Amino acid sequence: MRWFEGSIPAAIAAAKQRRCVFVVVITGSDDQSSQLMSSWETDSVWEAAQNCCVAIRVDAESEACVQFSQIYPVVCIPSSFFIGENGIPLEVIAGSVTEDELKRRISKVSQMHTQQMSAERANETEEAASKESLSVPMEEDGASGHMTPAEDASQPDEALDSKVERITKKLEERREQKKKAEEENELRKEVERRKMGKEMLDFKKKQEEEKTKRLLEERNREKAEERAARERVKQQIALDRADRAARYAQSQAEVEAARVAALQARASEQESRRDAAQRERSAFARIQFRLPDGSSFTNQFPSETRLLEARRFAAQEVGGRYGQFSLATMFPRREFTDEDLQRSLLELELTPSASIVLLPQSSSAVVRSSASGGVWTVLGSLLYPLLSVWRYISSFLFSSAPAAPPPAPQNTHGPGAAAEPKRDAVRKRILEKRPEDFKKDGKIYGYGLKKTTRGDNNTWNGNSTQQM
The missing domain is CATH 1.20.5 (Single alpha-helices involved in coiled-coils or other helix-helix interfaces)
Structure with a gap:
């Protein structure tokens, strides 16, 4: 499309000079403006508009658009105004249209402009004819003194009046037609x-x-x-x-x-x-041997030691005072047999500590004691095992060591006086054979093992039972 490069007044003057339709296309920066411009830029639209239109493109943000909108209200952007020769819009396209629609609108505007130009030419021709008819030269009639047309000087006055009346009538008809055309x-x-x-x-x-x-x-x-x-x-x-x-x-x-x-x-x-x-x-078994007279002694053996060896140790310690004796435990009550003597202390569950009572098997020792000590010595020998058992039970029931048994009545002037040095000799021999870890605390004797628990720290005194 070939757009007019000048201002709007110059475009109006060019449109009047060429007797064409004045076209104003107002666009912005939106998509519809781009679509409208793409329709105007096609070759077919240019061919349809080049002979009947003078087109100018105006930006919606420009001063020219502001001046143009003061005369012709711009309702929307984009818009296309087709203005006739008399300044009246023949067509206004609001928004974007397709190429075919734009060509149809241009053709319609061209026909309207042609009809308008034809009507104006006809009006101008009629007005010119009317002016010529009214300006026919009149000649003065010398005889009568009246002015008559030159070509009708020979006609009578009646013919001139009828001609003026006919022309006047035609002018009135033309005015009516023109008025009617203007109304239409x-x-x-x-x-x-x-x-x-x-x-x-x-x-x-x-x-x-x-x-x-x-x-x-x-x-x-x-x-x-x-x-x-x-x-x-x-x-x-x-x-x-x-x-x-x-x-x-x-x-x-x-x-x-x-x-x-x-x-x-x-x-x-x-x-x-x-x-x-x-x-x-x-690994070790600490055995306490309880004697019939209430006394006791303790020794430590390897756990694999046979009970027979422990019995031999006890027999060596007590000598021949009690003659033949057997070994037994009180709790639980169990008397060891000859077969048990061949078993180890571990197998007999005597580890880590146990208490074994020496039970005499004959009365020879009692007879010998009776011969040397009298009746009270015999009774004491018979009752000592029972007293030992009672002390052992009391140690568990009352949690305290029972009192030492009263010494058997002895005759200081008879043969019983000779038995006391023997007991002292036995006690002395036991003390001499005590192990290295045997310790004394006042009148209390005990074994101080290196790695023993609190429950295994047993104490022993000369006459009382072992504190378990």
Whole structure:
């Protein structure tokens, strides 16, 4: 499209000079303006408009558009104004149109402009003829003194009046026709104006509907995005809660596993300590031998030592005072047989400590004692085992060591006086053979083992029973 390069007044003057339609195209920077300009720039539109239009392009933000809108209201952007020779818009296109529609509008405007020009030429011709008819030269009639047309000088006055009347009538008819044509033109312009107003209203309505639709779509899109964002937040919160719960469960599981592992390790350590202590305690057996007279002595043996060797040690310690004797435990009540003498202390469950009572098997020792000590010595020998048992039971029932048994009545002037030095000799011999770890605390004697528990720290005194 070849646009006019000058100003709007210069374009109007060029349109009047060429007797063409003055076209003003107002565009902006939106998409519809671009579509309208693409339709105007096609070759087919240029061919349709080049012989009947003088077109100028005006920017909607320019001063020329502001001046133009003061004369012709610009309702929407873009717009195309087709203005006739008399300054009245023949067509106004609001918004963007296609190439075919633009060609049809240009053809319609061209026909309207042609009809308008033809009507104006006819009016001008009639007015010129009327002026010529009224300006016919009149000659003076010398006889009568009246002015008559030169060509009709010979005609009578009646013919001149009828001719003037006929011309006047024709002028009146032409005025009526012209008035009627003007009324029709005004009516057509009113129709076109109403049509243009309706198109503008429809265009504005369409723009409002599109705007409302866009706003509604944007609002729906925003709501959808907001819902999606809320869903994402809810999902994230659920994931965070699940993650925290999983971490908490994992931490609890780890704490529980650590606690169980610690308990297991502690139990294993305690078990190993017990096993070590048991093995250490089981490696030796501390045997307390209780004599019928209430006295006792203690010795430590390896756990694999046979009971026979322990019996030999006891027989060596007591000598021949009691003659033949057997070994027994009181709790539980058990008397060892000849078969038990061949078994080890560990097999007989006498480790780590045990108390064994020496039971005489004949009365020879009693007879010998009676011969040397009298009746009271015999009774004391018979009752001492029972008193020893009673002391042993009392030590468990009352948790305290029973009092030492009263000494058997002896005759200081008879043979019983000779038995006392023998007991002192036996006690002295026992003390001389005590082990290195045997210790004394006042009148209390005990074994100080290197690795013994509190329950295994047993004490012993000369006359009382062992404190378990």
